[in-house]
Amino acid sequence: MSWLRTELWTAEVVYAGFGTPMLRGALAVQGGFVVGVGSLLELRARFPEAEVVHKGKALFPPPVNAHTHLDLSLLPRYRGPFPGFLHHVVAHRERRGLEGAKKGLEELVASGAGAFADIVFKDEVMDFLLEESPLPGVAFYEVFAPEPSLAEVTFAAVRRKVEAWRRREGRVKVGLSPHAPYSVSPPLLKKLAQWAKAEGIPLMVHGAESLEEVAFLARGEGPLREVYGRFAKTPWTPPGTTPIRHLHALGVLGPTTLLVHGVQVDEEEVGLLAETGTKVVLCPRSNASLEVGEAPLALYAKHGVELALGTDSRGSSPDLDVRQEALFLWEKADPRLLVRALTRGGYRALGLPTPRLTRGTPAALVHSL
Ligand SMILES: [Zn+2]
Structure with missing residues (x-):
């Protein structure tokens, strides 16, 4: 899959729906799917060829x-x-x-x-x-x-x-x-x-x-x-x-x-x-x-x-x-x-589970602000 272009989406706050919302976090996105979640630093090391795309104030699951x-x-x-x-x-x-x-x-x-x-x-x-x-x-x-x-x-x-x-x-x-x-x-x-x-x-x-x-x-x-x-x-x-x-x-x-x-x-x-x-x-x-x-x-x-x-x-x-x-x-x-x-x-x-942005999540489910 390495021939697919990878982008690192980043924002002031990145929240995958679990853990703590991250400052300087990012999502790696490839072929319309999330392929990685972590700090921007860490994802840059994992995907050195990827382009960093600034997505504004925040990235998160459906609000x-x-x-x-x-x-x-x-x-x-x-x-x-x-x-x-x-x-x-x-x-x-x-x-x-x-x-x-x-x-x-x-x-x-x-x-x-x-x-x-x-x-x-x-x-x-x-x-x-x-x-x-x-x-x-x-x-x-x-x-x-x-x-x-x-x-x-x-x-x-x-x-x-x-x-x-x-x-x-x-x-x-x-x-x-x-x-x-x-x-x-x-x-x-x-x-x-x-x-x-x-x-x-x-x-x-x-x-x-x-x-x-x-x-x-x-x-x-x-x-x-x-x-x-x-x-x-x-x-x-x-x-x-x-x-x-x-x-x-x-x-x-x-x-x-x-x-x-x-x-x-x-x-x-x-x-x-x-x-x-x-x-x-x-x-x-x-x-x-x-x-x-x-x-x-x-x-x-x-x-x-x-x-x-x-x-x-x-x-x-x-x-x-x-x-x-x-x-x-x-x-x-x-x-x-x-x-x-x-x-x-x-x-x-509301008593509902929080959707997670994780490996395999369609990028269409990533919301921004
Ligand atoms: Zn009211």
Whole structure:
């Protein structure tokens, strides 16, 4: 095979899907296949005739978009303070649904994603993903139910639906997503978490996203009072604590739980997320659009929390290309951490094996940034 031209592909970070992402690493590529993985120095010695090709910031296996709302793909993009986004989604509810999910899935596939985690709001979208998604992933059924007196009846209805969908699982698995600590009543959050854990159903919950969420949980104050009041008649009793501590007290955190956003967290809470094995999905471009601030990457790294990246919906993000999330953070974090979050962190969060770039892998499966 030595007559085939060999190229050494290199980038700032090269990650083969296992081990540690490499600085000054490379992949040897010959005839459309990977034939070697290692440091550039080592591969140059093994393939002295090979041409070195610089491929940009990173080379890695297919990335994972660990947080989408595909059904919101027909919404115009909102930019502005966080509470306005909730009104934006309600105002455009007619454009939410199957058509958006189909368009979103097409965009997701075209972006090169290897797997995804989607929030599903309508039954027809769950049917569609279970039957037609070409990508593996988890479809998390969303529960938005702040009225505490309806906890039992809502739980029973959700359970029936999820049990039926789970019997149809294939490439796409079924998860459960209590929307957020301010939009699901505490008794329902507790019941859903208990049941999901007992059944091995993965959980995804938005949490610690905005300062408005923090104020509403701590003191019952701020613009989320109005949002709550639209959907619940029982007055809100603030738990008087932070979103992460509230979720922990209700048994929501754990190794099969994905916390989305995790922006408003202190070090003790990051420690709690690490201790419980909770995975955190960061959506930095959405956070910027909704002006909620930035997740503390250095704290997450310090405590060894497993991170993944997600675009969030087209309602708060310019596209569904999750690589852009890593690019957005490139100067703000250790790039090796970002490349891991983009790949292995995402696959682990979804309970899937990470594809490896190794001898014999088609070069078409090597993604770049
Ligand atoms: Zn979301």
